Amino acid sequence: MTFPAFIFSVFLAAAFGSLLHLWRGGPLWRLVLYIILSVVGFFAGHFLAELFSLNFINLGSIHLGFGILGSLALLGLGYWLSQVDFQNS
Numbered sequence: 832m833t834f835p836a837f838i839f840s841v842f843l844a845a846a847f848g849s850l851l852h853l854w855r856g857g858p859l860w861r862l863v864l865y866i867i868l869s870v871v872g873f874f875a876g877h878f879l880a881e882l883f884s885l886n887f888i889n890l891g892s893i894h895l896g897f898g899i900l901g902s903l904a905l906l907g908l909g910y911w912l913s914q915v916d917f918q919n920s
Contacts, residue, residue, distance in 0.1 A: 832877070832892050832893065833891075833892055836891055836892050836893050839893070840873055840874065840877065840893055840898060841870055843873070843898075843899075844866075844869040844870040844872070844873035844874075844898070844902050845866050845869065845870065847869045847873075847899075847902050847903070848862070848865035848866035848867075848868065848869035848870070848902075848906065849862070849865070849866065851865050851869075851906055851910065852865050855910065857913075861913060864909060864913060865906060865909065865910070868905045868906055868908075868909040869902045869905065869906050870902075871905060872901040872902040872903070872904060872905025872906060873898040873899070873901055873902040874898070874901075875901045875905070876894070876897040876898045876899070876900050876901020876902065876904075877893065877897060877898040877901070879897060879901070880894035880896075880897035880898075881894060885897060
C-alpha cells in the first residue's frame with residue numbers, strides 16, 4: 832500500500848466512525864472509540880483481503896470493499912459493546 836493510499840484509507844475510515852457518531856450521538860470518548868475501531872477494522876479487512884488474494888471493489892492498491900466491510904463490522908461490534916450500562920446494585 833502506498834503512502835497516499837494509506838492516508839486516503841485513514842480518512843475514509845475516520846469518516847465512517849464520525850458518521851456513526853453523528854447518527855447515534857454520545858460523549859467525546861465514543862467519537863474517539865468509533866474512529867479507532869473504524870480504522871482498525873478497515874485495515875484488518877484490507878490486510879485479510881490481501882492475505883487471501885480476494886478482490887472485491889479494489890481502488891488502486893486498496894482493497895476498498897473488504898476494508899469497508901471490516902470497518903462496518905468492527906463499528907457495529909464496538910457500538911453494541913459500548914451500550915453496556917454499568918449500574919451498581
